Amino acid sequence: MSRDAIGRSKYELDTPALVLDSPVLKKNVALMQAHAGSCGKALRPHAKTHKCSRIARVQIEAGAVGVCAAKVSEAAALVDGGIGAVLVTSPVVTPRKIGRLLDCLERAPELMTVLDDAANACALDAAARRRGLRLGVLVDLDPGLGRTGVSFDRVLALARAVHACDGLRLRGIQCYAGHLQHVPKFEERSQRSLACMQAAARCVAQLREAGLPCEIFSGAGTGTYDIDTRIPEVTELQVGSYALMDAEYVRIGSAAAADRFTAFQPALTLLTAVISANQATHVTVDAGLKALYHHGDTPFVVYPPELAGVTYDWFGDEHGKIVVGESAACPALGTVLELVVSHCDPTINLFEELFVVRDGTVVDVWPIDLRGRSQ
């Protein structure tokens, strides 16, 4: 398989397989870029979603200023893939990781990281100075989730500490409200996200009043991409899922008023085949929780047309269950089904390759080169 799949119908691929619809990807990428541009914001899409430097390149070519990475090992793979303007969105703490980060910085001077601790700032500073480097830094703000970041009242002190370090270059702040992206109701999500981002915006003002540089305020996800843009201080969006979409964001989209999210269409699907058909109302397919991550909303069928909308359920590590019900006929043994996955990020992280298709035909195979890069 792999490259000898090029030119074939996607339904001939060995299953399970992940399929990326190239025109849909490009449309999603262009739409978000146009949205950011129309709001006067930059776009720095999160590569943790797609784990693929080829997709990152599509985003950069469409106008993104760079990409985000969750981990240093992801950043290293992006730099290997020719993407230099990477923001690492989690603190980099252990000596080994700091070393790897600076290895990247040597090759990609635009690379930045976030931090949320003064001692960590000192460690990064010392390591950078030892190597004659200067590392761009955003102070990470805790949006109330308690995961990473400092509380709003401690931002100024930490920013001052960073600014005092010769090996660091204070670039601004990050505030990413991960816990608000999937709030189902648009109005509630909107109100909570605006409150959070406005508090962060006041920190931007504090920094500037104190004479500290704060050229970047990075934030927003696919759930708040057109909410957080209302905050003038926000300079860039670090949205991720919009490029590929998944069942989770499709549901949030349909729960919203107006046509929000309907703009973004699922570009990623999973192919799976029926391997057992001895039951009256369900069949067993060959994608289990090792091929379709058991997290987020229920996956659903988009092909074949007669099963469109039927839901998938996990059936152990290796298998899935497609319940057709009494009214319809079960698909025959060997039938290939196409699904929208539950939560795109961790499912992509299970595979080595994306089969890129146009009009149902495989046109390329892209390595998921950030896969497994959790370090």
Next chain:
Amino acid sequence: MSRDAIGRSKYELDTPALVLDSPVLKKNVALMQAHAGSCGKALRPHAKTHKCSRIARVQIEAGAVGVCAAKVSEAAALVDGGIGAVLVTSPVVTPRKIGRLLDCLERAPELMTVLDDAANACALDAAARRRGLRLGVLVDLDPGLGRTGVSFDRVLALARAVHACDGLRLRGIQCYAGHLQHVPKFEERSQRSLACMQAAARCVAQLREAGLPCEIFSGAGTGTYDIDTRIPEVTELQVGSYALMDAEYVRIGSAAAADRFTAFQPALTLLTAVISANQATHVTVDAGLKALYHHGDTPFVVYPPELAGVTYDWFGDEHGKIVVGESAACPALGTVLELVVSHCDPTINLFEELFVVRDGTVVDVWPIDLRGRSQ
């Protein structure tokens, strides 16, 4: 990293990392082998758990007759790794997969598969005959789960159909009650598994009375390893998790009376480091749901000793949460913690390598060569 980690303390590894304690693995493997032997059963451990042909080799060297694979692509990796006696425990249906299976059979004549459908038997037979091969087959029985397998009343007819195929060699049956392995109470698990396996044993008798070969009855998992051995017709155990253990089986063990399971100790642990420590009662670590699969029982800390027993909770795709509580001190930024994982199978499938340790020192690095082999 990787091989240059050899000789270092495991706590110096870049995190997250999966660690395999070699003496514990060998002890678990020896114990299960001794148990099977004392019951007069063969052992064919399931490689879907560890995804590692080096571990499969340890099991074979200890006396296993072969190993199981859930998928054809896993079988191919095992054959590449020098393990020939592989049983594929899920039906192999699509033409592409049948082709790959026969590629394996050419290199490993002992390879077998299961099937649960007469048309599938014909397809396998025709493909094998076209290539001048003969494929060993077990008829897969549905233990009442409805996932794969035929119902008990249809076993004889399907076995007859297989036996009539020149390209197939009927070897026996498989009955694996996946839904009973994690029933918490030993007595209930015991009673339900015995009922199921006794019904399967009656099928063995039927086949033999009909003059059909049935030399193999493969079944049992780590949850029923010392229950199903009470069935005389069972010839081999296809247990998997016992070799590495996880939080799920540790819990089942502690729920059981007597010393069941306490024999098997966790050989697999995950190392993760504290990357944010700005909260009073919890810290954030660098293993999220992409490094520690969100399935099964709660992971728990085994190192450092002062945090032993503290539980881990998922904190999104990239992070985990260690709640220490008000009474104890939170570990400092950069502290490395060691955890027993929730469900070993899918967590191993997230990594490329196992760091093999003895007395806390890395002695080898084994590739997880079946990783991502979901096809």
